[in-house]
Amino acid sequence: MSSTPRLRTQALLFAGLIVGLSACGDSKDTGEAGASSRVITADGSSTVFPVTEAVAEEFQKANAGTRVTVGSSGTGGGFQKFCRDETDISNASRPIKATELEACTKAGIDFIELPVAYDGIAIVVHPKNTWVVSMTVAELKKLWEPAAQGQVKRWNQIRPEWPNEEIRLFGAGTDSGTFDYFTEAIMGKEAQSRGDYTSSEDDNVIVQGVSGDQYALGYFGYSYYEQNKDKLKLVPLDDGDDSNGAGPIAPSPETVAGGTYRPLSRPIFVYAKVKALQRPEVLQFVEFYLTQGVPLVREVGYIPMTEREQSMVRDRFNARKTGTMYTGTDSHSQTTLEQRLTK
Amino acid sequence: MNARSRRVVEFIIERALFLCASGTILVTAGIILVLLWETLGFLREVPITEFLFGTVWTPLFYDKHFGVLPLVTGTLLASAIAMAVAIPSGLIIAIYLNEYAAEPVRRTVRPVLEVLAGIPTVVYGYFALLFVTPLLQAIVPGLAGFNALSPGIVMGIMILPLVSSLSEDAMRAVPNGLREGAYALGGTRMQTSLRVVVPAAFSGISAAVILAMSRAIGETMIVLIAAGQQPRLTLDPRVPIETMTAYIVQVSLGDTPAGTLEYRTIFAVGMLLFICTFALNLISNWLRERFREEYA
Numbered sequence: 113m114s115s116t117p118r119l120r121t122q123a124l125l126f127a128g129l130i131v132g133l134s135a136c137g138d139s140k141d142t143g144e145a146g147a148s149s150r151v152i153t154a155d156g157s158s159t160v161f162p163v164t165e166a167v168a169e170e171f172q173k174a175n176a177g178t179r180v181t182v183g184s185s186g187t188g189g190g191f192q193k194f195c196r197d198e199t200d201i202s203n204a205s206r207p208i209k210a211t212e213l214e215a216c217t218k219a220g221i222d223f224i225e226l227p228v229a230y231d232g233i234a235i236v237v238h239p240k241n242t243w244v245v246s247m248t249v250a251e252l253k254k255l256w257e258p259a260a261q262g263q264v265k266r267w268n269q270i271r272p273e274w275p276n277e278e279i280r281l282f283g284a285g286t287d288s289g290t291f292d293y294f295t296e297a298i299m300g301k302e303a304q305s306r307g308d309y310t311s312s313e314d315d316n317v318i319v320q321g322v323s324g325d326q327y328a329l330g331y332f333g334y335s336y337y338e339q340n341k342d343k344l345k346l347v348p349l350d351d352g353d354d355s356n357g358a359g360p361i362a363p364s365p366e367t368v369a370g371g372t373y374r375p376l377s378r379p380i381f382v383y384a385k386v387k388a389l390q391r392p393e394v395l396q397f398v399e400f401y402l403t404q405g406v407p408l409v410r411e412v413g414y415i416p417m418t419e420r421e422q423s424m425v426r427d428r429f430n431a432r433k434t435g436t437m438y439t440g441t442d443s444h445s446q447t448t449l450e451q452r453l454t455k
Numbered sequence: 456m457n458a459r460s461r462r463v464v465e466f467i468i469e470r471a472l473f474l475c476a477s478g479t480i481l482v483t484a485g486i487i488l489v490l491l492w493e494t495l496g497f498l499r500e501v502p503i504t505e506f507l508f509g510t511v512w513t514p515l516f517y518d519k520h521f522g523v524l525p526l527v528t529g530t531l532l533a534s535a536i537a538m539a540v541a542i543p544s545g546l547i548i549a550i551y552l553n554e555y556a557a558e559p560v561r562r563t564v565r566p567v568l569e570v571l572a573g574i575p576t577v578v579y580g581y582f583a584l585l586f587v588t589p590l591l592q593a594i595v596p597g598l599a600g601f602n603a604l605s606p607g608i609v610m611g612i613m614i615l616p617l618v619s620s621l622s623e624d625a626m627r628a629v630p631n632g633l634r635e636g637a638y639a640l641g642g643t644r645m646q647t648s649l650r651v652v653v654p655a656a657f658s659g660i661s662a663a664v665i666l667a668m669s670r671a672i673g674e675t676m677i678v679l680i681a682a683g684q685q686p687r688l689t690l691d692p693r694v695p696i697e698t699m700t701a702y703i704v705q706v707s708l709g710d711t712p713a714g715t716l717e718y719r720t721i722f723a724v725g726m727l728l729f730i731c732t733f734a735l736n737l738i739s740n741w742l743r744e745r746f747r748e749e750y751a
Contacts (some may be wrong), residue, residue, distance in 0.1 A: 159704025258516070258517040258518040259509075261513065261516075261518050262511065270536075278694075280599060280694065280695065285515075285705070286515040286516065287711065303517060304517045305516055305517060306513075306516065306517075307511075307512075307515065307516030307517070307518060307519075307520075308511070308513065308607075308685065308686075308687065309684040309685060310601065310682055310683045310684050310695050311515075311685070312705075313708065317633060317684070320584070320600060320601075321599075321600050321601050321683060321695065322598065322600070324588065324589075324592070324599065324600015325599040325600045325601075327599075328599070328600070368478070
């Protein structure tokens with residue numbers, strides 16, 4: 113994500129300023145000086161934001177007097193602040209990069225890497241679409257890559273036996289985390305996509321568009337499929353690699369969490385700063401996240417990890433195991449989360 | 456109150472009124488300046504020929520193109536459908552209410568019609584998306600879930616009272632002497648309405664139509680909800696399109712970084728939209744002046 117100021121960030125900053133100012137006023141009035149020191153700061157991915165925000169809300173309800181501020185300046189922006197010792201917790205929709213790790217090490221920041229949920233993208237077509245039984249990742253790339261813009265327009269250009277009808281595309285808008293994730297997983301590089309499709313940051317628009325058009329194809333966060341099962345048909349995906357499950361695989365809580373629905377499923381993370389855990393409120397918050405977070409994960413539309421993975425993550429935290437599980441450069445490699453946690 | 460204090464009060468009131476009046480002018484001037492400034496910034500990076508005559512609009516994507524024509528045709532297509540609905544039915548309603556209907560009927564129907572203009576446009580938008588589109592899909596083969604046809608028709612319903620009420624006012628202003636003359640020559644009601652009253656009220660009717668058109672071009676919510684968000688160069692009313700207004704909303708809602716080229720596109724598109732509606736309003740004024748029939 114770029115470092116230029118973003119509208120939403122500015123709005124958040126402004127809102128934060130107001131909250132901050134009013135909080136100052138409050139503490140002066142009541143003479144509570146201690147309250148202002150109990151602040152937990154989190155920043156990072158806008159994809160992880162809803163989960164951390166939901167956890168923060170519940171946590172603040174249970175612990176009056178502690179404030180949790182959650183920003184959404186993107187995974188990269190979040191790590192920048194985190195490694196400058198400005199935040200306690202960093203949200204990330206991908207593992208920390210080697211360059212970011214270096215910055216953190218230089219600044220003497222030790223962290224614990226904690227997977228908190230899975231995120232999946234569903235490929236959907238109209239229920240009356242009889243010809244698409246599955247698609248390969250290569251076909252998806254051919255359909256969505258920038259070179260397809262204005263060129264690949266009909267179903268039979270993907271597979272000759274498919275109808276000679278215009279294919280109407282619906283997908284995530286460029287401001288959406290789903291867009292970054294989809295383009296990176298399918299095209300191999302973030303933000304590379306054709307532009308001649310109906311793009312919306314609102315997944316409901318995509319649901320509406322695909323469910324009303326027999327020749328449509330769309331993609332969006334898996335949770336929206338769950339809510340609109342009767343109006344849409346899921347397209348199983350074949351990544352051409354039989355080691356993570358042979359043939360086409362459709363997304364479901366099992367295949368997303370089990371790591372066989374590739375490459376459109378990934379874990380999302382929270383990074384906790386070891387030094388900050390000395391403060392009881394930060395420790396409490398992270399423990400709250402790892403123990404009470406699951407129903408909230410489901411509520412905001414992500415897929416919870418398996419029981420086993422959850423307990424392994426808790427063990428990892430309790431053992432204060434620092435560093436990253438992802439030493440390689442490729443976040444979409446074939447090792448499952450469970451295998452990584454076991455290491 | 457003596458004469459002197461009265462003068463002072465008068466002075467204050469006059470200045471206050473002047474400030475109010477000049478305030479609106481200042482705000483308008485400010486809006487135009489901001490639009491101009493950002494548009495010039497946009498045109499420094501994108502040649503104006505590419506902007507006005509390019510046929511692909513993908514400023515937010517990897518392969519960037521800044522041809523505004525798909526947005527323009529989208530806007531014109533939806534507006535044309537709206538006008539095709541609003542002009543005939545609006546005129547027929549106006550003629551009926553003014554020349555045929557009994558006074559009590561006119562007095563009830565007109566306010567009821569005008570309620571149509573008071574319905575929030577977001578309600579019209581969902582009406583188009585969730586009611587009209589499924590209905591039309593049963594009749595029109597190959598109609599997509601998002602299309603130009605359904606919001607166009609609903610937009611026509613929305614601007615209908617604008618056309619009918621303003622046209623009716625214009626027809627009402629035609630002196631009765633003309634009607635009586637037509638009847639005296641043996642004209643039927645139909646002949647009188649269509650050949651005497653409508654031509655006599657032509658300037659007012661055309662001004663009404665153009666105002667309605669400018670309203671349709673600037674309409675945002677209905678097309679944003681029901682027309683889809685895909686800029687495509689087409690005159691096929693059955694497929695998703697994107698209008699200029701809908702594009703501006705889409706970018707404004709997202710977190711496009713301020714000051715970038717992507718951000719400036721919305722000002723360039725806004726400027727174009729402003730020029731369109733401004734030109735239409737000028738034409739409307741001109742028509743009113745040019746074709747005014749004086750009956751004194």
